[in-house]
Amino acid sequence: MKSNLKVLASMVLASALVASAQTAKSGVEGSAATRKTTHKARPVRKPAKPSVESQIESLRQDMETQIQMLKQQLADRDAQLQQAQQTAAAAQQAAQQAEQGNQMQQQAAAQTAASVNSLQNAVGDLKTTTKTQVLAVQTSQAKIEKSIESPDAVRFKGVTLSPTGSFLAGETVYRSKATGGGLNTPFGAIPLPGQPQANYSEFYGTGRQSRIALLAQGKLDNMTIGGYYEADFLSAAATSNNNQSNSYSLRQRQMWAQAALNSGWTFTGGQMWSLATETTKGLQNRSEILPSTIDPQYAVGFVWTRQYAFRITKDFGRKIFFGVSAENPQIASVAGHNFPSNLIVGQAGNGGGLFNPLANYASNAAPDFIAKVAFEPGWGHYELFGISRVFRARVYPNDLSSVAANNNSTGAYNDDAVGGGIGGGFRVPTFHKRLDIGAKGLWGDGIGRYGSTGLPDTTVDPGGQLALLHGFSALGTLEAMPTTRLNIYANYGTDYAFKRYFMNSAGKEIGYGAPTFVNTGCDKEPLPGAGGYAPGGLANCTADTKDLQEFILGYWYDFYKGPKGRLRQGLQYSYFQRFTYPGVGGAPKGTDNGFWTSFRYYLP
Known part of the structure; x- marks a missing residue:
């Protein structure tokens, strides 16, 4: 700077x-000019010139x-x-x-x-939360209103009581040949051509199949406990008849208690459908697949009993189910001819023990044991099961002279025979669940009791020992649901008992279905007795039943099905065939046609 x-x-x-x-130069020049000018003008006084300093x-x-x-x-x-x-x-x-x-x-x-x-x-x-809460409140309010106005179950001290399964029915049956069985068909009593019943028809109307049901359930932290009661009026007391009031007694169908654990284990005890009966949901009680028939005996070939049982089942991921049960045993019947008299199979009921004195009760060595596994892979329901049975008779091998001489029963013993069988079934939905296809069956020794016909379980050999009969039961089912209200069903079933016979020491055949048995009188109606006023009984007609067959076609139509219950009407047709073993005089055959109607209201 x-x-x-x-x-x-x-x-x-x-x-x-x-x-x-x-400036100095200009001053000099200016002075000269001035001098020239001033030379003409008046002289002017010059200012003092500044110095250089x-x-x-x-x-x-x-x-x-x-x-x-x-x-x-x-x-x-x-x-x-x-x-x-x-x-x-x-x-x-x-x-x-x-x-x-x-x-x-x-x-x-x-x-x-x-x-x-x-x-x-x-x-x-x-x-969104408010909307959801509002919807939840509205839904909860609707549920509360529904539970108040139309509850699904009644709450009693924390236990829900529901009558679901109850219905009221008005039903009829017509058969072209009489059986004397009422609404319920005794399949083994389809008359042969020579029987008087084969020559006239029968018609009955009744409300006896009306049902009372009550389900009780209480939920705990780790299980659900409860029980189920079910009864109808398909029982006849000594005073029951069709004369005037048609009063028939209440009948026990199911009565059981249950504990269903959250882990999948279920324990059930009481009277129930046998574990051999097919189910729809795992092995759950009350999900049994029953033929859609009006006939309370269901269908020939249907495998079932309703009896005491204690059942344990396990659910493995809702795909595989396993169960075992110990069930009440009973010999359906000991059938055959020319039996020796040296045995006892059961005894008549003792009234003091609350048994029916007109019925035979077997003295059983053990319960019937059943084990079953069921599969539900995602399409259909499949089952496989086995039955173990023990039969007992008391045998006296001494002849009458020895007994009389010795005044004792030396050598008498209990004869136990072990039988059983294997069975299974399936049901699958097809055509977008519009058609269900099913089949079930049982094959084995001494299993006649589990078939709907109740064919014999056993015969007797010449020594008085039990000789179990081989047999099987089978049933095929089609159920179509063309609309939500209409159900059409068709069934074909058979119960079969194989023959079994022996030659005794006198050269005479003994047992069931022997070809030497006489059937010559089976096709002719006998002459009346008592002066022509009493029907005669068939003579010379052994006719051991080989198998029963039934074809069924029917429908159910729901007029209404909703929160107020169900109102429905049904019609059933059945064609029966009873085949017998051939003997002397041929193999007689019985046929029958049955028609049922039903009008029912089910509680919701």
């Missing part, structure tokens, strides 16, 4: 000197003044520059602050947008 001032001062001084010189001093002062002015200007400029720099710095700082503020504003705006978005989402979630 100082060097610049010096240069500037030198330039100013040089300029002043040049200007002085020019004074001029230099004046120049120096001017220069100092200018220098001071320049210094001042430079100082002002420096100040202005400094101020400008400060202003620029302040502006830059303000710009930075503004930029920071802008960034903060952008961040704040982003945060605000995020907060707004979050708030909007929260509001949306709140609306």
Whole structure:
């Protein structure tokens, strides 16, 4: 800065000197001109001429003044520059602050947008939650109103009581040949051509199949406990008849208690459908697959009993189910001819023990044991099971003369025979669940009791020992559901008992289905007795039943099915064939046709 001032001062001084010189010259020239002029004019007094020193001093002062002015200007400029720099710095700082503020504003705006978005989402979630809660409250309110106005079950001290399964029925049956069985068909009593019943029909109307049911359930932390009661009026007391009031006694169908654990184990004890009966859901009680018939004897070939049992089942992931049960045993019948008289199989009921004195009760060595496994892979239901049975008779091998002479029963013993069989079944939905196809069956020794016909379990050999009969039962089913109200069903089934006979020491055949048995009187109606007023009984007609076959076609139509229950009507037709073993005189065959109607109201 100082060097610049010096240069500037030198330039100013040089300029002043040049200007002085020019001024002096111009002064001289001016003086000459003046002299020429004044030569003509009035003389004027000349001012005193300044000296060089004074001029230099004046120049120096001017220069100092200018220098001071320049210094001042430079100082002002420096100040202005400094101020400008400060202003620029302040502006830059303000710009930075503004930029920071802008960034903060952008961040704040982003945060605000995020907060707004979050708030909007929260509001949306709140609306959804509120809507869901409103729907839940409305649903809960509707359920409460429904439970009050039309409850599915009645609550009693924490236990739910439901009458679901109960219905009221008005039903009829017509058979072209009489069996005397009422609504229930005694399949083994299909009359042969020579029997009087084969020459007239029968018709009955009744409400006896009306059913009373009650399911009780109480939920605990780890299980559900409860039981089930079911009864109808298909039982006849000694005073029951069709004369006037048609009063028939209440009959026990099912009565059992149950504990169903959350782990999949279920324990059930009481009277129930046998584990051999096919089910629809695992091995659960009350899910049995019964033929859709009106006939309470169901269908020929249907494998079932309803009896005491204690059952244990396990559910493995709702795909595989396993169960075992110990069930009440009973010999259905000991059939055959020319039996020796040296054995006892059961005895008549003792009224003091609350048994029917007109029925025979076998003295069994052990319960019937059944084991079953069921599969539900996702399409259909499949089952496989086995039955183990033990039969008992008391045998006296001594002849009558020895017994009389010794006055004792030396050598008498209990004869136990082990039987059983294997069975299975399946049911699958087809055509978009419009048609169900099913089949079931049982094959084994001494299993006649488990077939719906109740064919004999055993015969007797010449020594008085039990000789189990081989047999099987099979039933095929088609069920079509063309509409939600209409169910059409068709069944074909058979119960079969194989023949078994022996030759005794007298050369006479003994047992069941022997070809030497006489059937000559099976096709002719006997002459009346008692002066022509009493029907005669068949003579010379052994006719051991080989198998029963039944073809069934029927439908159910629901007039109404909803929260108020179900109102339905049904019609069933059955064609029966009873085949016998051939003997002397041929193999007689009995046929029959049956028609049933039903009008029912089911409780919801």
